[in-house]
Amino acid sequence: MSEVTDPRQVVLVSSREEMDVMGKKKLKDNIITLAWHMPVSFNPNLYAIAIGKTRFSCEIIKKSKVFVVNFMPFSLKEAAVFCGTKSGMHIDKFKEAGLGKEDCRNVDCPRIKEALAYIECKVVDEVDAGDHIIFIGQVLNSEFKKSGKRLLQMGRGFTTSAD
Ligand SMILES: Cc1cc2nc3c(=O)[nH]c(=O)nc-3n(C[C@H](O)[C@H](O)[C@H](O)COP(=O)(O)O)c2cc1C
Secondary structure (H helix, E strand, O other), rough: OOOHHHOOEOEEEEEEEEEEEEOOOEEEEEEEOOOOOOEEOOOOOEEEEEEEEEOOOHHHHHHEEEEEEEEOEEEEEEEEHHHOOOOOOOHHHHHHOOEEEEEEEOOOOEOOOOOOEEEEEEEEEEEEEEOOOEEEEEEEEEEOOOOEEEEEEEOOEEEOOOO
């Protein structure tokens, strides 16, 4: 169906939670690449993301109930591919993808320094949608940092915006 729906803006969703990894408790900061996301309400201000049930990020966000949607520049395409093809269970995607970390203002979760814009969200609802969970987040803080060419998914590849 992607030939019908693409191009779609690609975002990186960051999350944080203490997780059980091979029997040990570890504070995990993770990043997942997503093309399925959208605003869903003005008042209250809500933003939804769809995450596959098998993703490590799904487990993290189910527990932490917070996430950050980071809008990325086209120039960081390789980082998006990395975060979109590896599980964060045993690796630190911030480190491996060379992405910087910033503390959020209103949620206990890291955001990505290189993002052009971001939205900090607290989960207010979860919808079981087939093989994905739709997390509906209340927007607690958002910022447009700078303009730049956005990263868009186009079939199996990528394209970009005019500016
Ligand atoms: C361009 C692109 C878009 C993607 N969109 C989604 C998406 O909308 N939802 C999803 O669950 N996975 C999506 N993925 C796949 C996940 O990013 C991928 O499975 C990732 O490795 C999961 O990481 P995690 O297990 O650390 O959470 C996408 C991957 C790419 C490369």
